[in-house]
Amino acid sequence: MSVRLSTIFVVLGVLIGIFFAAQFSTGIPLDGTYPADQYQARQNLIKDFLDEQGILRNQIANLNGQIDEQQKKNQALLSKTKLSYRDELKAAAGLTSAKGRGIEIQLSDSPGANRESTGVVPEALVQAADLRDIVNLLRTGSATAIAINNQRILPTTHISAVGNSILVNNFYVAPPFVITAVSDEDFLYARLNDATTLMDLKKRATQFGMPFTLTLRSHVSLSPYNGDFRLKYVIARP
Amino acid sequence: MAISASNMLLHDLDSGRKKMILFTSLLLGIFLVIQSRSFIGVTIVNTRDSASNMFRELQVLRDTNKSLTDETGSLEEVLAKSKDSSLSLKALEDEIRRFKTITGGLPVYGPGIRVSVPVGTEVASLVDLINELFNTGAEAVSLNGIRLTGNGFGLDGIPSGQILLKGNILQPPYILTAIGDSLTMENTLRQVGGFLRRYEKKHPGKTLKIEKKDRIDMDKVD
Numbered sequence: 001m002s003v004r005l006s007t008i009f010v011v012l013g014v015l016i017g018i019f020f021a022a023q024f025s026t027g028i029p030l031d032g033t034y035p036a037d038q039y040q041a042r043q044n045l046i047k048d049f050l051d052e053q054g055i056l057r058n059q060i061a062n063l064n065g066q067i068d069e070q071q072k073k074n075q076a077l078l079s080k081t082k083l084s085y086r087d088e089l090k091a092a093a094g095l096t097s098a099k100g101r102g103i104e105i106q107l108s109d110s111p112g113a114n115r116e117s118t119g120v121v122p123e124a125l126v127q128a129a130d131l132r133d134i135v136n137l138l139r140t141g142s143a144t145a146i147a148i149n150n151q152r153i154l155p156t157t158h159i160s161a162v163g164n165s166i167l168v169n170n171f172y173v174a175p176p177f178v179i180t181a182v183s184d185e186d187f188l189y190a191r192l193n194d195a196t197t198l199m200d201l202k203k204r205a206t207q208f209g210m211p212f213t214l215t216l217r218s219h220v221s222l223s224p225y226n227g228d229f230r231l232k233y234v235i236a237r238p
Numbered sequence: 239m240a241i242s243a244s245n246m247l248l249h250d251l252d253s254g255r256k257k258m259i260l261f262t263s264l265l266l267g268i269f270l271v272i273q274s275r276s277f278i279g280v281t282i283v284n285t286r287d288s289a290s291n292m293f294r295e296l297q298v299l300r301d302t303n304k305s306l307t308d309e310t311g312s313l314e315e316v317l318a319k320s321k322d323s324s325l326s327l328k329a330l331e332d333e334i335r336r337f338k339t340i341t342g343g344l345p346v347y348g349p350g351i352r353v354s355v356p357v358g359t360e361v362a363s364l365v366d367l368i369n370e371l372f373n374t375g376a377e378a379v380s381l382n383g384i385r386l387t388g389n390g391f392g393l394d395g396i397p398s399g400q401i402l403l404k405g406n407i408l409q410p411p412y413i414l415t416a417i418g419d420s421l422t423m424e425n426t427l428r429q430v431g432g433f434l435r436r437y438e439k440k441h442p443g444k445t446l447k448i449e450k451k452d453r454i455d456m457d458k459v460d
Contacts, residue, residue, distance in 0.1 A: 019266070019269035049300065056306035056309075070320040083330070092341045092388070093340050128286075133365065136393060138389075142389075143389055160369070228305040228309035232419075233419060234377040236335060236339040
């Protein structure tokens with residue numbers, strides 16, 4: 001009896017040890033395990049950063065507008081060719097609004113899935129990878145301009161996950177996601193509808209009831225990019 | 239009498255042991271549930287996105303705001319120059335050069351990294367890697383010598399298992415070059431839970447060759 005009992009205890013002890021080790025080496029804390037005050041402090045800090053971000057983005061948009069106006073005033077001094085070339089380059093860089101025929105994709109988390117909850121099934125949420133796959137597909141279809149929740153997608157744009165939040169160009173975007181693309185090609189709409197594309201997302205959308213709709217639009221309008229450009233390491237050759 | 243007392247003691251001991259086993263089993267059950275929940279919660283994150291924490295979230299926001307502040311500073315400089323008639327032409331020319339650099343209209347060079355991606359890597363992993371490079375501060379990226387600018391650089395898998403980019407079928411190994419802070423880019427790719435680990439987990443037996451380079455050259459886009 002005592003040998004059997006000891007064996008049971010040893011086995012249970014080892015198992016508990018393994019689970020302790022696995023739990024603490026997982027390396028990813030559950031959101032809900034933060035003490036309430038730490039969580040509140042985090043939320044306050046994030047809010048402060050986001051408020052500041054909003055102010056800075058408005059400033060950038062205003063400054064770009066002021067530069068445009070000032071250069072128009074200088075038309076007598078500046079070459080018209082150079083000014084129009086500058087405008088072309090600005091459009092190519094995503095710094096002007098883009099309009100035209102296009103596609104609108106609406107995508108959201110499964111109804112009832114709460115991103116803040118620790119018990120949420122990740123497959124029922126739109127993931128950063130889903131948005132990356134959609135943008136990649138739109139790019140293969142020669143979309144001339146793309147935006148997610150009005151956040152312009154540039155060649156250097158990165159779409160990343162921070163916990164259950166999604167950042168586009170390091171700006172928070174939240175569901176429902178509206179992905180808009182300017183494109184003349186019906187081919188793109190067909191590709192998005194093709195069963196062999198975005199297979200994982202389409203499967204999850206069906207399984208978890210995630211809203212996912214595609215609409216062809218005769219007119220879409222995308223706001224200019226109002227973020228930063230990093231050119232600290234790149235040097236242009238003459 | 240003595241026998242009866244000893245039986246009672248044995249009975250008490252048995253009962254105590256049963257309670258201990260019950261308690262231990264309960265504890266084990268709790269750990270099982272906690273552990274399985276934490277694994278369920280990170281499945282997707284571990285597959286295609288890096289694990290993140292509160293520190294990383296705040297760091298991203300802080301860095302973004304710093305970068306936005308720098309951008310407002312340089313735009314204010316352009317505006318000031320534009321208002322000065324002797325400097326307005328120079329301001330316009332500087333702007334043109336800056337936008338040409340951003341849109342790939344000029345050949346560029348700078349420090350960075352070179353990542354060799356083996357054959358058999360699927361489109362999603364390459365899309366994720368390019369995303370990761372821009373996320374870690376790459377300022378210009380090219381894939382097999384094709385600079386990734388404009389919106390036409392989507393990657394497409396074709397039935398032969400190869401990858402199509404801007405109408406070109408890419409030949410493996412896929413070589414990604416990125417200009418930026420080479421140390422940060424390399425460290426971020428290699429960190430625990432970083433892209434390299436996730437890639438190796440997803441592609442057993444395969445790995446990425448990551449090399450720091452003092453100078454990477456990229457042609458302008460035609």
